[in-house]
Amino acid sequence: MTNPPATSAPGLKEWLLSDTPQSAAQARCQRLYLAWLSFAANPIAMLGLAIIVVLVVMAAAAPLLTGGDGTEQTLSNRLQPPSGAHWFGTDELGRDIYDRIVWGARITLYIVGLVGIIVVPVGLFVGTVAGYVGGWVDIILMRVTDIFLAFPRLILALAFVAVLGPGLENAVLAIALTTWSPFARIARAETLTIRNAEHILAAKVQGASTARIILHHVTPLCLSSVIVRLTLDMAGIILTAAGLGFLGLGAQPPLPEWGAMISTGRQYMLDQWWLATIPGIAILTVSMGFNLLGDGLRDVLDPRSGGSS
Amino acid sequence: MTTPLLSVENLSVSFDTPKGVVEAVRGISFEVGQERLGIVGESGSGKSQTGRAILGLTPGRVSADRIEFDGIDLRNAPARTMRNIRGRRISMIMQDPRYSLNPVMTVGWQIAEAYRVHTNANRREAKQRALEMLVTVRIREPEKVYGLYPHQVSGGMGQRVMIAMMLIPGPDLIIADEPTSALDVTVQLQVLAILDDMVRDRGMGLIFISHDLHLVSSFCDRILVMYGGQIMEVLDTGAMHRAEHPYTKGLLNCLPDLARRQETLPVLERDADWLLSRDGAP
Amino acid sequence: MIKVEGLEISFGAGANQVHAVRGASFDVARGESFGLVGESGSGKSTVLRAIAGLVPNWRGAIIIDGAALGRKRPRALHKRLQMVFQDPYGSLHPRHTVNDILKEPLIIHGMDDRETRILKALDEVGLGAGYRFRYPHQLSGGQRQRVAIARALILDPEIVLLDEPTSALDVSVQAEILNLLTRLRQERRLTYIMVSHDLAIVAHLCSRIAVMNRGAFIEEMSSDQLRTGTPEHGYTRQLLLASKGYDRAAIDQFVEFD
Numbered sequence: 095m096t097n098p099p100a101t102s103a104p105g106l107k108e109w110l111l112s113d114t115p116q117s118a119a120q121a122r123c124q125r126l127y128l129a130w131l132s133f134a135a136n137p138i139a140m141l142g143l144a145i146i147v148v149l150v151v152m153a154a155a156a157p158l159l160t161g162g163d164g165t166e167q168t169l170s171n172r173l174q175p176p177s178g179a180h181w182f183g184t185d186e187l188g189r190d191i192y193d194r195i196v197w198g199a200r201i202t203l204y205i206v207g208l209v210g211i212i213v214v215p216v217g218l219f220v221g222t223v224a225g226y227v228g229g230w231v232d233i234i235l236m237r238v239t240d241i242f243l244a245f246p247r248l249i250l251a252l253a254f255v256a257v258l259g260p261g262l263e264n265a266v267l268a269i270a271l272t273t274w275s276p277f278a279r280i281a282r283a284e285t286l287t288i289r290n291a292e293h294i295l296a297a298k299v300q301g302a303s304t305a306r307i308i309l310h311h312v313t314p315l316c317l318s319s320v321i322v323r324l325t326l327d328m329a330g331i332i333l334t335a336a337g338l339g340f341l342g343l344g345a346q347p348p349l350p351e352w353g354a355m356i357s358t359g360r361q362y363m364l365d366q367w368w369l370a371t372i373p374g375i376a377i378l379t380v381s382m383g384f385n386l387l388g389d390g391l392r393d394v395l396d397p398r399s400g401g402s403s
Numbered sequence: 404m405t406t407p408l409l410s411v412e413n414l415s416v417s418f419d420t421p422k423g424v425v426e427a428v429r430g431i432s433f434e435v436g437q438e439r440l441g442i443v444g445e446s447g448s449g450k451s452q453t454g455r456a457i458l459g460l461t462p463g464r465v466s467a468d469r470i471e472f473d474g475i476d477l478r479n480a481p482a483r484t485m486r487n488i489r490g491r492r493i494s495m496i497m498q499d500p501r502y503s504l505n506p507v508m509t510v511g512w513q514i515a516e517a518y519r520v521h522t523n524a525n526r527r528e529a530k531q532r533a534l535e536m537l538v539t540v541r542i543r544e545p546e547k548v549y550g551l552y553p554h555q556v557s558g559g560m561g562q563r564v565m566i567a568m569m570l571i572p573g574p575d576l577i578i579a580d581e582p583t584s585a586l587d588v589t590v591q592l593q594v595l596a597i598l599d600d601m602v603r604d605r606g607m608g609l610i611f612i613s614h615d616l617h618l619v620s621s622f623c624d625r626i627l628v629m630y631g632g633q634i635m636e637v638l639d640t641g642a643m644h645r646a647e648h649p650y651t652k653g654l655l656n657c658l659p660d661l662a663r664r665q666e667t668l669p670v671l672e673r674d675a676d677w678l679l680s681r682d683g684a685p
Numbered sequence: 686m687i688k689v690e691g692l693e694i695s696f697g698a699g700a701n702q703v704h705a706v707r708g709a710s711f712d713v714a715r716g717e718s719f720g721l722v723g724e725s726g727s728g729k730s731t732v733l734r735a736i737a738g739l740v741p742n743w744r745g746a747i748i749i750d751g752a753a754l755g756r757k758r759p760r761a762l763h764k765r766l767q768m769v770f771q772d773p774y775g776s777l778h779p780r781h782t783v784n785d786i787l788k789e790p791l792i793i794h795g796m797d798d799r800e801t802r803i804l805k806a807l808d809e810v811g812l813g814a815g816y817r818f819r820y821p822h823q824l825s826g827g828q829r830q831r832v833a834i835a836r837a838l839i840l841d842p843e844i845v846l847l848d849e850p851t852s853a854l855d856v857s858v859q860a861e862i863l864n865l866l867t868r869l870r871q872e873r874r875l876t877y878i879m880v881s882h883d884l885a886i887v888a889h890l891c892s893r894i895a896v897m898n899r900g901a902f903i904e905e906m907s908s909d910q911l912r913t914g915t916p917e918h919g920y921t922r923q924l925l926l927a928s929k930g931y932d933r934a935a936i937d938q939f940v941e942f943d
């Protein structure tokens with residue numbers, strides 16, 4: 095029952111299902127494995143995961159998958175329809191659209207990744223502190239959150255970019271500033287349901303400080319709802335980024351940002367449909383992928399459906 | 404007891420887990436009329452899963468030759484029928500009140516809501532009924548308690564709030580899963596008396612799940628003793644001391660006795676043979 | 686060891702104020718085991734929580750070893766006074782392994798030798814090292830309660846507060862946990878304050894018992910007095926009668942005490 099993980103596949107499976115894990119790492123692997131099993135049983139969630147994996151592979155292997163970096167212009171090749179040589183055709187400057195889509199995956203991932211890295215800790219911090227400490231701290235933090243929540247996201251992002259100046263980094267920052275507030279709300283709601291749980295009282299009796307309770311006891315329980323929300327929000331983030339790109343406020347030419355590609359392709363919409371349609375399909379597919387993934391994750395991670403036995 | 408309200412034949416519940424199949428309930432049969440049926444047994448013996456299977460509330464795989472409630476086959480009843488039956492005609496008082504109550508809504512609101520879901524009462528009527536119900540389950544100062552959140556009420560009050568929620572639509576059958584485990588003995592008996600009245604006056608059926616053997620034997624008309632998902636024996640009211648099965652006797656022995664002082668309590672010695680009788684494998 | 690004098694606790698304010706504890710006074714000697722019984726909602730848990738420092742607003746005096754406790758507890762005090770909660774399903778963090786749960790108090794109090802201490806604690810409550818890396822959902826109710834007891838004992842406290850430690854457990858597991866608590870108390874000379882609504886359990890584990898009703902202490906007696914059925918207060922006699930089982934006629938005679 096306690097084979098080390100290095101042995102053959104059946105040994106590994108036993109190791110993952112053993113009733114007596116021998117180390118913290120094994121216990122963690124077991125939990126992940128069981129979560130994976132129930133995730134894998136959901137074909138739609140797996141489709142979402144597959145889409146995201148393809149996106150990541152595309153971004154990572156972009157130099158291998160394409161001939162250039164998506165910015166070389168061949169003016170003699172302008173506006174070619176899709177063909178064997180140019181799978182998705184070429185744009186108004188003769189750049190291969192397939193290349194640009196593949197390189198654009200990097201930009202898309204860069205945006206969602208960075209936004210996620212900024213937004214999750216900020217939302218968790220504000221939400222758990224407000225929910226756990228309560229009182230004035232709660233009122234002040236939640237008023238600030240509400241102010242951010244009250245504006246339509248794209249408008250607020252536009253305002254920020256207008257102040258910060260156009261550019262990819264500023265677009266990320268603007269999107270992050272407009273995205274964190276719902277995360278704070280979720281983390282706070284989750285914190286309210288667990289702040290009086292007996293295991294939190296037990297930590298208090300042990301002498302744990304408020305900071306320790308928030309960090310070690312409350313946050314892990316809020317994390318899963320926040321991550322689910324993040325994956326579901328990814329579509330919105332991508333669309334906002336595309337919207338900023340479309341308005342010329344996000345990634346600057348010649349970067350192959352999908353939203354900016356639609357924006358320029360728009361002028362050729364009637365005669366050269368592929369210029370705007372292909373990046374549009376890319377945005378749609380990736381947004382859908384994140385949504386399906388988020389739905390599947392919610393089923394697995396939701397503390398109310400799992401956990402208790 | 405002429406026409407059973409609920410009859411169950413050969414009910415099994417199993418779970419497919421990554422570690423293999425867990426058989427929680429293994430082919431049990433019983434009937435409930437307008438009476439008090441007790442189910443006792445140790446933890447994990449399948450008591451709660453039996454109750455949940457009747458209402459189609461278990462995540463496990465249910466199979467049965469018959470689950471019939473008042474002439475309705477519950478095994479493959481459409482979701483609509485089940486929704487109508489659940490709550491209004493059969494109520495289940497769940498174990499763990501703290502988990503069944505919404506932590507961010509007041510307890511009074513939750514009781515009133517339970518009433519509004521099943522009737523078309525307006526808010527004021529519902530609140531009135533909810534307050535009456537709190538009085539019925541012997542909560543003192545119901546107006547105050549109405550506005551409290553679940554973490555602000557004591558364990559026993561939480562349990563009575565759950566009971567009030569389940570009684571408020573006036574069901575025909577109540578499945579009470581350890582409804583009184585957090586109550587002190589006097590209130591416990593008073594709550595049981597309420598259930599008892601409903602059985603006598605309204606002809607309700609009651610399935611009372613508990614591991615308090617003394618209480619069940621003094622309260623119920625019939626008692627099923629469960630172990631490992633099977634029924635070990637069926638006892639009549641007050642016949643606990645005449646129990647034959649070593650398992651029942653073992654459980655009785657574990658209880659501390661108010662009448663005499665013991666240094667250590669005997670613990671249950673389980674015997675795999677108890678399960679062999681039926682399906683030939685432990 | 687512990688002396689509580691004129692403890693008053695109320696929650697909320699204005700019309701919704703709940704006066705949960707009204708002037709509770711008792712003292713418990715070192716190595717003694719003291720029981721609290723009483724009606725549901727009578728403030729038993731609240732008394733324990735006040736001693737454990739989980740209730741912010743209380744008046745009166747709580748004195749441990751001659752030192753009166755203030756609102757703010759020094760960290761060292763938590764080491765001497767631990768608590769086991771009623772609900773073994775709610776009192777363990779669902780995302781922490783048994784190892785994490787037992788390590789937490791050691792980290793908070795900066796104790797070393799964690800590995801040995803954890804193994805020893807598991808061993809003491811009758812769980813082998815095989816349970817060390819399980820998550821709470823992989824344990825039965827009784828095993829969880831053992832982990833909760835191990836967590837309370839790992840800091841080597843002198844006082845353990847027990848809030849209905851067995852009410853969520855079935856009778857066979859209850860017997861095991863009660864035996865465990867008896868053994869640990871003898872081995873370590875622990876002082877217990879235990880809340881329960883089961884008179885037989887309190888009489889089994891405790892030598893002295895106080896009865897609470899509506900936030901006030903109405904009677905204190907020895908467990909032998911309870912056994913022989915000679916309590917004085919009407920409410921206690923009613924409790925004793927009720928613990929004999931369901932009897933419709935007797936229930937209708939029950940009265941409310943104030």
Ligand SMILES: Nc1ncnc2c1ncn2[C@@H]1O[C@H](COP(=O)(O)OP(=O)(O)OP(=O)(O)O)[C@@H](O)[C@H]1O
Nearest residue numbers: 403418425427445446447448449450451452453462
């Ligand atoms: N979701 C599940 N997956 C796998 N096994 C389960 C699940 N739910 C319950 N079981 C198993 O079914 C068996 C019966 O559980 P059940 O809840 O009916 O016990 P019980 O008699 O009500 O015990 P208790 O007195 O502790 O409430 C147990 O062995 C349990 O492990």
Ligand SMILES: Nc1ncnc2c1ncn2[C@@H]1O[C@H](COP(=O)(O)OP(=O)(O)OP(=O)(O)O)[C@@H](O)[C@H]1O
Nearest residue numbers: 555556557558559696705725726727728729730731
């Ligand atoms: N945080 C709180 N806010 C408001 N009221 C509270 C709070 N905690 C407890 N109370 C009230 O204090 C009273 C005593 O509660 P307590 O939990 O001490 O009862 P108990 O004697 O332990 O009862 P039980 O046996 O049912 O657990 C109850 O009326 C309860 O509503």
Ligand SMILES: [Mg+2]
Nearest residue numbers: 450451498580
């Ligand atoms: Mg159960």
Ligand SMILES: [Mg+2]
Nearest residue numbers: 557558729730
């Ligand atoms: Mg209590």
